[in-house]
Amino acid sequence: DSGVTQTPKHLITATGQRVTLRCSPRSGDLSVYWYQQSLDQGLQFLIQYYNGEERAKGNILERFSAQQFPDLHSELNLSSLELGDSALYFCASSVEPENTEAFFGQGTRLTVV
């Protein structure tokens, strides 16, 4: 158990819908990262927050957004969902913003039908 908690574990939704994925980082970790894992694109970095502020941005679509709350948990919002958004979404956390020894959660498997 990495100490990073993601909910829900599985999510099935229809195209055009909006979903929210939640992540609780390890106790004491200030930095949260979101990754998308799909068969054709592998593991792709989406976005990073550190202590509530956006720190780094990857290939995150405009339909996707994230935030980190004062209690350090983070949410990834995916809207206007398309079939191609079906993937595993991972959250990771680390103490420092430099991504050293980032610990990953178990992921949320999103299926868009």
Place this chain on the structure above:
Amino acid sequence: GESVGLHLPTLSVQEGDNSIINCAYSNSASDYFIWYKQESGKGPQFIIDIRSNMDKRQGQRVTVLLNKTVKHLSLQIAATQPGDSAVYFCAENGGGTSYGKLTFGQGTILTVHP
């Protein structure tokens, strides 16, 4: 980012053998590298890391080698066990303003036969 099809490189070894998994990275400015292990249905698990000012680092049964000249990283697993069967990813940290962003390689499937 990396493009991954359905056909990842594979490595099959016998239990007790040593395994070597290779990775080529693309960004010469990357100054931090990590190896992750991902078992089926789980998130990536940190194995070992190395900074660019080193060329070798050892952990428990694992060694990472870094060759910056040819931008190559390898993970050596000693006395491989069935529990080591997983997909292994190398990841590079872009450095500078991209320091929070890890770029993952495509992964290698390691299968250990008893």
